Amino acid sequence: MRSVVVREYARLTTSPLAQMSLDEAHVPDSAFEWLCKESARLRQSGASLVQLEDRRWLRLDNYVGVLETPCGTRIEILPKCVEGMDDEERARRLLRKMLARCLNLPTRETGPTHIQTFSAPLTEWVMGQFLSELDRLVKRGVRFDYRSVQEQQRFLRGRLDVDRQLRQPPGRQHLFHIEHDVFDADRPENRLLRTALDRVCRITRDPSNWRLSHELATFLAPVPTSKDMASDFRRWRDDRLMAHYRPARPWCSLILNEQTPMSILGEWYGASLLFPMERVFERYVEACLRRMLPPDAVLTPSASSRYLCSHKGESWFLLKPDFLVQRGQQRVVLDTKWKRLDESFGGNGDKYGLSQSDFYQLFAYGQRYLDGKGTLVLVYPRTATFQAPLDDFVFDAQLRLVVAPFDLEEGRLAVDALPWEAGFSADAA
Incomplete structure (x- = not known):
């Protein structure tokens, strides 16, 4: 390898x-x-x-x-x-x-x-991936198999177990020790999937995951839960007839072991995963901001209530900033960019590596979401060449743009990037 x-x-x-x-x-x-x-x-x-x-x-x-x-x-x-x-x-x-x-x-x-x-608390993403694979599996058909059953009945069915019947105590001669095969869905793979599904039904809080998990629970209701998960995983078959079970196994394992996949070299055998870093950075900033902002501040991701212009009575060109933060009557628009900036390239030619189109975009956000008055924040990852916020970029006397670094290790935005500094104390991080 x-x-x-x-x-x-x-x-x-x-x-x-x-x-x-x-x-x-x-x-x-x-x-x-x-x-x-x-x-x-x-x-x-x-x-x-x-x-x-x-x-x-x-x-x-x-x-x-x-x-x-x-x-x-x-x-x-x-x-x-x-x-x-x-x-x-x-x-x-x-x-x-x-x-x-x-x-x-x-x-x-x-x-x-x-x-x-x-090891980490199960995320809605992991549970959603499991439910998606299980939904496809159920639509293709749950695999049944023959299993041997030994029981006592008042009638003969299958084969009579003569040895056990001869040892039958007095008063129970009317019962027959029989052994026969049953064709049903009680097999190791289905027991593990049912166990994982039950766990998802209990802990999911996402509406779509909750709805799908309970729909699938009706299909797997006849299947018992696994009593020995390690043994059932060892007995999980991977032949041609069970090929459609293959994509669900890694997610089932993650659910039952309460683990989270990380896209680097390791010990989990599953689908290769490639995560878009721009979206990872955006979601990471959102998660950190929710912990850092004051309690009375409202964070709206991907705000989509304003358009660039109108034409013949219809709104055209939806404007969607990454985040809109509102505290009382004060609003701030934030946009994230996964790109390296260099403070030393501050000349008129290099412009720190900033993009002119990004400034046009932020200016449009300021006009539509802030009515041309307030603060815009352009968030870049903090690096060795970008340690502190740049000097303000002034559109006019009432609208300014702050280019601020975000510390990836600490999960913190620069302390003076937003108007309300009280919410960015060390205790809030």
């Missing part, structure tokens, strides 16, 4: 390299071709996995995680905005911390591989 560790937007090549790094790595020809084919398949649905630069080089997209090619090459992709850019373990710890708070996001799945897990 060949392992390659890189980070977002790294370049992969089939050419020999004098020295491999997190930004450039060598992969076999077979892995290179598989990545190209997989990217072409995903591109048909509007997604992208890699960007082909030429016949020997390709560049990864902004997804982190792990994927394994059919030839056995495992590619681990780590976040780029990490202090100590060559510290792989630190990047893994940071990724695990961020995913633990914001796993309810879309993933990109490829083939099976080994994923590390960590």
Whole structure:
């Protein structure tokens, strides 16, 4: 098994390299071709996995995680905005911390591989993935099987157990010791799925998960729960007739063991998961802001109540900032960008690496959501080259833009990025 560790937007090549790094790595020809084919398949649905630069080089997209090619090459992709850019373990710890708070996001799945897990309270995302796979399994059909049953009855059925019948005590000669086969759904795989489903029904708080879990519970109601989960997992069959059970097994294991998948090298055998870092960063910032904001502040993610313009009486071009924070009569619009800034590039030409289109976007948010009066915040990850908020960007006397760093390790926004500093004390973090 060949392992390659890189980070977002790294370049992969089939050419020999004098020295491999997190930004450039060598992969076999077979892995290179598989990545190209997989990217072409995903591109048909509007997604992208890699960007082909030429016949020997390709560049990864902004997804982190792990994927394994059919030839056995495992590619681990780590976040780029990490202090100590060559510290792989630190990047893994940071990724695990961020995913633990914001796993309810879309993933990109490829083939099976080994994923590390960590113990954590079950998230709605994990339960939703399990329910989705179980729903597909039930629609394709729950597998029945013959099982041997030994019991006492007043009638003969199947085979009479002569030895036990001869030892029958007086007064019970009217009962027959019989052994026969029953064709039903009581088999190890179904018992484990029923046990996991019962746990989801008890702890889920998401309305869609609650509804689907109780719908599926009616289908598995005749199946008993597992009494020995370790033994049932060992007896889980993986032959051709049970192929449609295969995708549900890793999620069932996670539910029963109360673990959470992390998209790096480890011990969980399941679908390769690639997480979009822009969405991970956005959800991580949201989770941290909810803990840091004052109790009377209201955080609205993906606000969608304003449009850029109207035409013939209809509203056109919906404006959706990442976050809208309101405290009393005061509003603040926040937008997150997963990008590295450099404070030293403050000249008129480099502009710290900021994007002009982002400023246009924030200006439109300020006009529609803040009525042209207030504070806009553009949030970037804190790095060695971006430690403190930049000087304010002034649109006019009443509207300003703050470009602030977000500390990924501490889960904190710069203390002076918002008007109400009281909510950002050390105790609130």
